[in-house]
């Protein structure tokens with residue numbers, strides 16, 4: 001039985017593991033297997049990434065270079081752009097991006113390319129696992145027919161499963177080994193083999209009855225976040241209309257020890273997961289004649305938060321008898337969330353673009369981000385790149401308005417509020433003490 005043969009190889013740590021895509025998901029994953037003495041081959045289309053790994057380097061914040069170096073020097077890890085080596089692997093894990101098209105439909109091109117490479121080189125006796133976040137049905141409707149189309153028979157020649165990635169970039173508490181792993185195969189043998197594999201590196205494996213259940217679980221997780229963030233953003237607008245401090249309300253509600261989970265308003269949602277994943281679910285639901293209204297409503301609220309922030313700033317400047325047009329505006333923090341350098345889908349990009357379209361002179365300070373560029377297809381302002389400014393006294397005091405878009409920990413907000421004229425805080429970055437000691441007027445989301 002193929003299942004028993006593969007589980008034997010896995011349990012003896014003789015299975016050779018291939019990972020396609022060495023990004024924030026694939027690199028931590030392959031290093032975990034290599035550290036457990038599996039022979040691993042990383043497959044990358046980017047030769048620079050492959051070279052950096054083979055030189056013992058790491059471009060992912062959660063993967064220490066010394067771990068890469070250790071695995072490469074012991075021969076347990078090698079990266080390559082030669083996909084023909086997929087033939088050498090007993091296990092192949094696909095960790096490629098699943099972005100959206102401009103039309104907000106799923107962009108399956110990366111999964112299809114990876115599946116095509118596997119078809120070119122697969123051989124009998126392989127376990128193939130998809131980790132990329134995608135709509136329910138991808139593994140059994142898209143990948144399985146690709147492999148069967150090459151004449152390979154499920155359970156006899158190959159096993160196939162889905163296991164969602166749950167990497168949380170920059171999270172010091174939860175790393176690969178202590179994040180429970182959901183595993184669902186397109187067959188029972190596939191589930192069993194995939195479960196045996198992940199049991200080598202993860203404390204808890206949660207088996208489900210199919211790949212679709214595993215695909216849907218991931219989307220449920222992240223849609224849950226997008227919808228609850230949307231509710232927090234709407235509550236912020238309600239509280240502002242009622243003259244109530246939003247953040248005080250959330251903190252009070254969060255004292256409830258059961259049945260509540262705090263989410264917080266912000267300038268919008270960024271990252272490569274939360275803004276995108278729900279659209280994979282709604283797209284698939286629409287294929288089956290169902291319109292998921294919560295997802296659409298959350299998207300509508302979250303995607304217009306940058307406009308709401310610009311309105312707040314515009315009204316505050318107006319109170320100072322200033323127009324946005326011609327005002328100098330300093331954006332504090334442009335990354336999509338605190339203490340990381342990732343700009344993907346960052347709401348700060350929209351806020352800067354909207355302000356520029358209204359004629360503001362916008363500069364930014366973000367200790368993690370050296371340069372901000374704009375997708376000209378989607379900018380209404382001039383779309384020129386911006387470069388990080390040192391947070392000098394002149395930069396702060398010279399601004400007509402400072403907008404805190406990301407609450408990085410290594411910014412002295414007390415100094416900002418003593419030097420600034422007007423501060424719009426979209427992240428509750430300012431403590432009560434800072435607010436009380438401030439000479440600036442402070443407006444909060």
Ligand code: SAJ
Nearest residue numbers: 165166167168229263264265266269270271273274336337
């Ligand atoms: N955000 C809010 N209010 C909140 C929480 C987040 O406005 O209450 C914003 C953030 O500023 C950010 C966006 O939403 O712009 C997404 O934030 P996130 O905390 O969900 O962080 P991500 O994008 O890094 O999400 C990842 C996800 N991981 C994967 O999908 C693999 C998510 O499943 C995790 O739950 C999340 O990290 C986490 O827990 O931090």
